[in-house]
Every structure is written in structure tokens, then in C-alpha cells.
Amino acid sequence: xxxxxxxxxxxxxxxxxxxxxxxxxxxxxxxxxxxxxxxxxxxxxxxxxxxxxxxxxxxxxxxxxxxxxxxxxxxxxxxxxxxxxxxxxxxxxxxxxxxxxxxxxxxxxxxxxxxxxxxxxxxxxxxxxxxxxxxxxxxxxxxxxxxxxxxxxxxxxxxxxxxxxxxxxxxxxxxxxxxxxxxxxxxxxxxxxxxxxxxxxxxxxxxxxxxxxxxxxxxxxxxxxxxxxxxxxxxxxxxxxxxxxxxxxxxxxxxxxxxxxxxxxxxxxxxxxxxxxxxxxxxxxxxxxxxxxxxxxxxxxxxxxxxxxxxxxxxxxxxxxxxxxxxxxxxxxxxxxxxxxxxxxxxxxxx
Amino acid sequence: xxxxxxxxxxxxxxxxxxxxxxxxxxxxxxxxxxxxxxxxxxxxxxxxxxxxxxxxxxxxxxxxxxxxxxxxxxxxxxxxxxxxxxxxxxxxxxxxxxxxxxxxxxxxxxxxxxxxxxxxxxxxxxxxxxxxxxxxxxxxxxxxxxxxxxxxxxxxxxxxxxxxxxxxxxxxxxxxxxxxxxxxxxxxxxxxxxxxxxxxxxxxxxxxxxxxxxxxxxxxxxxxxxxxxxxxxxxxxxxxxxxxxxxxxxxxxxxxxxxxxxxxxxxxxxxxxxxxxxxxxxxxxxxxx
Numbered sequence: 163x164x165x166x167x168x169x170x171x172x173x174x175x176x177x178x179x180x181x182x183x184x185x186x187x188x189x190x191x192x193x194x195x196x197x198x199x200x201x202x203x204x205x206x207x208x209x210x211x212x213x214x215x216x217x218x219x220x221x222x223x224x225x226x227x228x229x230x231x232x233x234x235x236x237x238x239x240x241x242x243x244x245x246x247x248x249x250x251x252x253x254x255x256x257x258x259x260x261x262x263x264x265x266x267x268x269x270x271x272x273x274x275x276x277x278x279x280x281x282x283x284x285x286x287x288x289x290x291x292x293x294x295x296x297x298x299x300x301x302x303x304x305x306x307x308x309x310x311x312x313x314x315x316x317x318x319x320x321x322x323x324x325x326x327x328x329x330x331x332x333x334x335x336x337x338x339x340x341x342x343x344x345x346x347x348x349x350x351x352x353x354x355x356x357x358x359x360x361x362x363x364x365x366x367x368x369x370x371x372x373x374x375x376x377x378x379x380x381x382x383x384x385x386x387x388x389x390x391x392x393x394x395x396x397x398x399x400x401x402x403x404x405x406x407x408x409x410x411x412x413x414x415x416x417x418x419x420x421x422x423x424x425x426x427x428x429x430x431x432x433x434x435x436x437x438x439x440x441x442x443x444x445x446x447x448x449x450x451x452x453x454x455x456x457x458x459x460x461x462x463x464x465x466x467x468x469x470x471x472x473x474x475x476x477x478x479x480x481x482x483x484x485x486x487x488x489x490x491x492x493x494x495x496x497x498x499x500x501x502x503x504x505x506x507x508x509x510x511x512x513x
Numbered sequence: 514x515x516x517x518x519x520x521x522x523x524x525x526x527x528x529x530x531x532x533x534x535x536x537x538x539x540x541x542x543x544x545x546x547x548x549x550x551x552x553x554x555x556x557x558x559x560x561x562x563x564x565x566x567x568x569x570x571x572x573x574x575x576x577x578x579x580x581x582x583x584x585x586x587x588x589x590x591x592x593x594x595x596x597x598x599x600x601x602x603x604x605x606x607x608x609x610x611x612x613x614x615x616x617x618x619x620x621x622x623x624x625x626x627x628x629x630x631x632x633x634x635x636x637x638x639x640x641x642x643x644x645x646x647x648x649x650x651x652x653x654x655x656x657x658x659x660x661x662x663x664x665x666x667x668x669x670x671x672x673x674x675x676x677x678x679x680x681x682x683x684x685x686x687x688x689x690x691x692x693x694x695x696x697x698x699x700x701x702x703x704x705x706x707x708x709x710x711x712x713x714x715x716x717x718x719x720x721x722x723x724x725x726x727x728x729x730x731x732x733x734x735x736x737x738x739x740x741x742x743x744x745x746x747x748x749x750x751x752x753x754x755x756x757x758x759x760x761x762x763x764x765x766x767x768x769x770x771x772x773x774x775x776x777x778x779x780x781x782x783x784x785x786x787x788x789x790x791x792x793x794x795x796x797x798x799x800x801x802x
Contacts, residue, residue, distance in 0.1 A: 225765035232558060232767070254557040323663040331765070368750040370667045385645040386667070497556040503766040510753045510761075511576035513583070 189214045189435040194221060194230060194238040196422065196456075197375065198396070199292075204451030208442045214435035222374040223330060225503075231256040231427065239430040240439065242292060245421045248280040249494035252288050257425040259286045264437045267444040270464035274486070280494055281423050289423030290440055291461035293452045296489050297332060297418040298394035303407040305388045313340045313415045316389055317360075322367045326381055326390035329371035331502045332418060333509070335490075336391065337361045339415040346418070347493040354505045361509040371510070375400075382406050393420075395457025395478075419489025421461070453478060543780070549773035559770050567774035577758070577775065581782075584754040587669060588737040591676045592684075595733045596726065598677070599684035604718070607692040608700075623685045631679065635746045638675045642666040642747070667749035675747050680736050684729035691725025692718070723797040731790040735783050755779055 191214050193200055200218035209216055219238070221227060224247040231238070231251070243251055251257045262268045268276070271291050281289030301310050305324070313336055316325050327333050335346040337357035343349060349357065369386050372378035375397055381387040382401045392398060394410055394417075401408045424440055426433075442448050449460040450469035459478040460466035466480050479485040495502055553562040571577045602623070610616045626634060641647045642665040649661040665671060695718060703713040741756035748754075755775065762772030 223765065225767070228558070228767050229764050232769075250557045365750045369663070370749055373745065384639075384643050386643065499556070500554065500766065500768070503761075507758065507761055507766065508574075508576040510750070511580045511758065513579060513751060 189432060190217065190239075191215070191432050191435040191439045192217045192219075192237060192239045193241070193439075194219050194227065195240075195242040196221060198456040199242055199422075199452060201451060201455040203455060204442075204447050207447060208439065212435065212438045212442070214432075214438055216439070225330075227251065228254065228256070236427070236429065238427050239432045239436050241425050241427060242422045243425065244492055245278065245280040245423070246492040246494055248289050248423055248425065249283070249496070250499070251425055252281075252283050256428060257288050258428045258430075260288055260290060260426060261437075262287055262290075265290060265440055265444055267441070267462055267465055271444065271462045272486075274483075275421055275423075275461050278421070278491075280421075280492075281425075289425045290444060291421055291423050292443060292448075293456070293458040293461060294419065294421040294486070295458045296394040296412065297328075297391055297420060298410040299390070299413055299417070300392040300398055300408050300410045301389040302382065303409050309409070310389060310411065311414055313413045315413075316391075317364050317367065319367065321389055323369050324386070324388040325364070325367045326369055326372050326378060326387040327361075327364075328378075328391050329373045329510075331495075331499070331506045332391075333361055333371075334358070334502050334505055335418055337364075344416075344490075346490060347495060348498075349502075351501065354501055358505040358509055361506075362512045365509070365512065379404070382408060393458075395459075399457050416488070416490055419486065419491040421491065546773045546776050549769050550777050552770040552773075554768045554770055558767060567771045568778075570771060571774055571778060580753055580755050580758050581778075583751075584738055584756075587672060587676070587754065588734045590673045591680060591737045592730050592734045594673060594677045595681045595684040596730060599681055599688055599729065600726070603685055603688040603692055604714075606689060607695075608718075620685075620689065624682050626678075627682050631742065632746075634679055635675050635743055638671060638678070638747050639666065642671050642674070666747060667752075669748070669752060671747040671749075672743050672752050675743050676737050676740060679743070680733045683732035683736065687725040687728040687732070688722060689725075691722040691728075695721045720797070724794045727790050727794050727797065731787060735786060738783060738786075739779065 189212075193216065195218055197220050200216055205216050205218075208214070221230075224244050227241050227243045227247055228250060231241070232254070241251070241257070268290075275291035275294070276287070278291070281287060281291070299310070299313070299316075301315075305321075315321070316327065316336075317340065327336065334349070334354060334357045337360040338346045338349055338353060341353070341356050341360060343353045343356070345353075370377075370381060372381060372387075372390065375393060378387070378390060378392065378397050379400045381390075382397075383404045383406055392410060398408050398410050424443060426436055430436060443452075444462050444465065446465045446469040449462050449465045452458055453460050453466065453470065453474065457478075459480060460470075463480045466478075467475060470478070470480070475481060550567055551563045551565070552559050553564060553566065606616050606619055610619065639646070643649065644661050644663055644666070646666070648665060649658070652658040653661055699717055699721075700713055703717050704710075708716065738754075739756050741754060741760055744752040744754050744757050756779070759772050759775045759779070762768045762775060766772075
């Protein structure tokens with residue numbers, strides 16, 4: 163292999179700076195994921211048992227995965243994009259096929275998830291479903307004598323300056339539903355334009371668009387926001403822990419559902435540890451780990467049943483396929499993604 | 514090699530390090546961005562091409578020049594406010610403070626925040642300006658407001674305040690230096706000839722300090738123009754600036770070609786401003802023999 167000057171330089175820099183750490187463990191696995199998915203509460207045990215050192219880098223949005231992988235450098239071994247992004251990873255050639263026979267609990271994972279179009283291409287599976295939930299809505303109990311029931315409450319003049327929305331293309335989904343367009347993943351240009359105008363009209367009511375999970379928590383705790391959308395289970399628990407009473411709700415216009423899957427980055431050298439890690443994450447340790455840390459539902463109900471109390475199992479809708487079916491599960495937008503992101507950027511750019 | 518002399522080697526070695534640095538980390542990256550700006554967005558990522566579609570989009574789609582205009586407006590406001598605050602302060606330090614110890618102490622007070630993390634300094638304004646923040650609590654406590662106001666944070670006002678606070682040292686420093694260099698006998702001569710203090714300021718001090726003002730204004734304007742942290746931390750829904758749009762093209766939209774074209778436009782604007790300011794400074798430089 164021809165080594166370039168730059169290559170040599172960077173190799174030398176890496177050798178200088180990064181020899182400490184992972185090199186001492188038997189193996190390693192570097193993950194690019196959401197906060198909580200590599201929480202010490204269950205990762206420590208895995209590291210001791212497997213001898214694989216886990217290093218995690220966190221993302222704030224599904225849109226962070228592709229740019230980080232497109233930048234190259236083979237830094238990460240596994241990633242956890244949601245169902246709207248998984249297929250892009252496959253199409254872009256960022257990830258490699260998954261050997262499901264190496265995952266003991268594979269067949270215990272919800273079939274709907276295993277077969278979902280986002281992680282399967284031409285009969286090959288690329289992802290291991292892990293956790294799921296709803297993009298619910300949330301409000302401060304003390305500020306709403308009558309609990310909100312509709313997305314329209316985020317457009318209510320009465321709450322001017324107290325509304326927040328996730329800084330994400332999903333804002334288009336929200337506005338489209340308010341306009342009565344339920345085909346939110348197949349909107350035509352006119353419908354996207356309609357949603358865009360709706361969102362621009364909402365701007366005077368918006369306090370701030372939230373970009374990370376922590377930011378929304380801060381906005382509620384600082385008294386800036388009273389109503390918003392949310393990653394159900396996660397932020398509400400953190401806000402309540404800080405003494406602000408909030409409540410989640412599924413509006414009558416319905417909510418989107420999401421599913422995160424583990425995907426293996428192409429040509430990772432750490433395959434042994436990667437499969438050990440996937441086996442841990444799909445078993446009781448990982449499934450109850452994420453449920454306890456993030457409040458998300460587990461993709462493997464059999465493992466979840468073994469480690470969850472009946473109340474938790476119930477609260478997370480693990481036994482309720484109808485709930486899952488009722489959510490509008492995220493879908494890959496393919497080439498239409500550009501139209502959605504463009505519209506969302508135009509909303510943010512508007513005066 | 515013709516004309517190569519061994520005794521030049523140390524000099525070359527000293528020069529080559531910054532040169533390699535500049536080529537490797539400035540020139541090549543700019544070239545890469547420039548190349549990308551002609552590429553084509555195509556699902557799932559983008560493909561090499563040579564076309565001007567990205568530039569055409571920037572000028573055709575109102576969202577881009579709207580943001581450029583807004584960024585220019587914010588940068589102008591920050592520059593203006595910084596000048597209004599920095600000039601009297603620097604003037605006071607140079608001409609009114611007699612003790613040099615007090616002068617350097619006050620000067621350091623302006624410079625010291627530069628040693629504190631930018632993020633921290635921007636973040637602090639959230640605590641001050643928030644709905645339940647320090648300023649609101651104070652205004653309600655004194656009875657000036659009956660209820661906390663939302664008008665202080667998450668809008669362009671809070672962005673201008675934060676950016677002014679962050680970049681004002683870059684305005685104070687060159688103005689201070691320019692004022693300090695003005696020979697005192699010129700000021701005294703103006704006084705002796707019966708020019709009132711305001712006249713001295715307008716006809717002697719201000720013209721002589723213009724190079725410092727232009728340098729300071731250029732710094733603050735360009736730094737603000739490329740800022741993307743303040744809009745994220747204290748900006749509201751109407752606070753998106755051009756650097757945020759570039760970030761989102763590189764990130765969310767995965768449209769590096771368009772992001773690069775925007776970066777090239779931003780770079781050109783900044784270079785033009787620096788060039789103009791350079792010419793102005795040269796024109797305004799008054800020889801003091």
C-alpha cells in the first residue's frame with residue numbers, strides 16, 4: 163500500500179496521542195449512538211465479562227450519523243440510527259450485512275421489527291432492532307387546567323412564547339398532520355409547502371426549537387417552555403426528577419413511532435467484540451438497561467419480560483402490539499428527504 | 514540546485530513549519546471546499562460533478578439571501594454597539610485615567626474574558642436573560658415589571674447582546690492602541706488654539722484613531738458574521754445565521770456541495786470586507802512625521 167505523506171503524518175499523530183486507553187483491553191468496540199445506550203449501569207458488566215472495552219460517542223440527531231461516517235476514518239464499529247435513517251446507511255454503503263445466526267436472541271425480537279423495510283435490502287438484513295418508542299407530546303401540568311389533546315395546542319396564541327418543537331425534519335410531519343395530511347412520509351411538494359407555511363405561521367409562538375434531549379429538559383426546567391414534542395419516556399423523566407411536573411400525551415392527530423437498530427460499520431476490524439456487544443444488547447442486560455436508563459420500550463419482549471416488573475412491562479406497551487401498530491412508524495424518505503430538509507431549513511431561515 | 518546555500522537552511526527550516534501548516538490546514542482545505550462546491554447532491558450522498566447548480570440555488574432560493582441579509586444586519590448591530598461602548602471606554606482609559614496601574618487594570622478587565630471559554634460566556638447570558646433569570650427576577654423584585662418578560666432571551670436582541678459582550682475586546686484593543694499612539698502635544702496644541710474639547714475629539718483624535726476603529730470594526734463584523742454558537746444558545750426561532758445554515762447543510766441535509774458553495778460565498782464576503790477595510794485604513798492613515 164502506498165502511504166501518503168498525510169497518511170504518515172496522521173499515523174504518527176495517532177500513535178503519539180492515542181496509544182493509551184483501549185489498547186490495554188483484549189478487544190474494543192467503538193460506538194456512535196444515543197445517550198443512554200452505553201450507560202455504565204450495564205456496560206461496566208459487559209466490559210468485565212467480555213474483555214471488550216466500550217468507547218461511546220453521542221449524537222443529538224439521526225442526521226449526525228451519515229456526516230460522521232461520510233467523513234471516513236473508520237473510527238466507529240457500530241451505530242444506532244433510527245428507522246428513517248437506517249436505509250440510507252445501507253444505500254450509502256456505510257454498513258455491512260448482519261450475520262443474524264450469531265445473535266442468540268434474534269428470533270425473540272418483534273417480527274415486525276426484524277422484517278421492517280428499513281433494515282432489510284434484497285433479502286439481506288443490516289440491522290438489529292434495539293429500542294423503540296413514540297415521538298409524543300408533553301406539557302406542564304400546572305399551566306394547563308384543561309389538558310391539551312391536539313397538535314393544534316402548539317399553534318394556540320394563548321401559549322405564545324412557551325412552545326417548543328424538535329429542530330428536525332419531523333416538524334414537517336407534525337404540521338402536515340395538523341393540516342390533515344396523514345400520509346406524512348409521502349407528502350407531495352404542495353403538501354410540504356403547506357406544512358412549511360403552517361410552521362412559519364407558528365414561529366412567533368415558538369420560544370426555541372430544541373436541538374438535543376438535554377436542551378429541552380433545560381428549557382422546561384428554566385420555565386421557558388410549557389408544551390412541546392418529546393422522545394417519550396426520556397425527557398419527561400428527567401424533567402420530573404428536577405421538580406417540574408410534566409405529562410406526555412398522544413394527540414388526536416396521532417404520533418410518530420421510532421425504532422433504533424444497531425448496524426455494523428463496513429469493514430470493522432473488531433467483529434468479535436461487535437457480536438459480543440450485540441448479543442449483550444439484545445439480551446436482558448441490554449434490553450432492561452435501555453428501558454431503565456432511557457425509559458424506552460425494548461425490541462425483544464421475551465428478554466424484557468424476564469427482567470422487567472409487570473408494571474414496567476405494561477407501561478412500556480411491551481404486550482400491546484396494537485399500540486405499536488397505532489403509531490406512525492418512521493420511514494426512510496429516500497430521495498424525498500431533500501425536499502423535507504429543505505422545507506424545514508426554509509422554515510428556520512424565514513423571518 | 515542553483516543558488517542554494519547551506520547557511521540558509523536554518524532560516525528555511527524556521528519558515529517551512531508555518532508554511533507547511535498554512536498549506537496543509539488552510540490552503541488545501543479551502544481547495545477541497547471549493548471543489549466540493551461544484552459537486553452534485555444525489556441520494557444517498559453526493560457525487561463529483563462540475564456544475565454551478567449550488568451557486569444558482571443560493572441566489573434563486575430566498576431562504577439563503579434572507580439569512581445572509583439577517584447575518585449582515587446582526588453583524589452590523591454588534592459592530593455598532595461595540596463601537597459605541599468601546600470608543601468612549603478606550604478614550605477614557607487613554608486620556609482621563611492618570612494612573613497607569615489603574616489603566617492597565619481596567620484594560621485587563623476587558624481582555625480577561627477572552628481567556629474564558631467562549632461557550633461558557635455565551636451560556637451565562639441564558640442565566641441572566643431567561644424568563645426566570647437574574648435580570649427578570651431583579652426587574653420583578655424592584656417592581657419595574659409586574660411579571661417576568663420573555664423579550665430578553667431567544668431572539669435577536671439576546672444574540673446582539675451576547676455577541677457584543679463576546680467580541681467587544683476585539684474592538685477595544687485596536688482603538689486603545691490607536692488612541693495611545695496619538696501624540697499628546699497635538700491635543701494640547703488644539704487646546705492652545707482655542708478648539709473646544711469636542712472639537713479636538715472630532716477634528717484631531719477621531720481622525721487619528723480611525724485606523725484603529727476600522728480594524729476593530731472589521732474584527733467584530735467578520736467574527737460575528739461567521740458565528741454559529743450564539744444563535745444556537747441564545748438565538749430564537751428567528752435567529753438562524755449563515756454559519757448555522759452551512760452546518761445544517763453539512764449535517765442534517767447531507768448536502769456538502771451546497772454547504773461548500775455557501776462557505777465559499779461566506780469566504781468571499783469576508784475577504785471583500787477585509788480588503789475594503791485594508792484600503793480604507795491605508796487611505797485614512799495620516800502621517801505624523
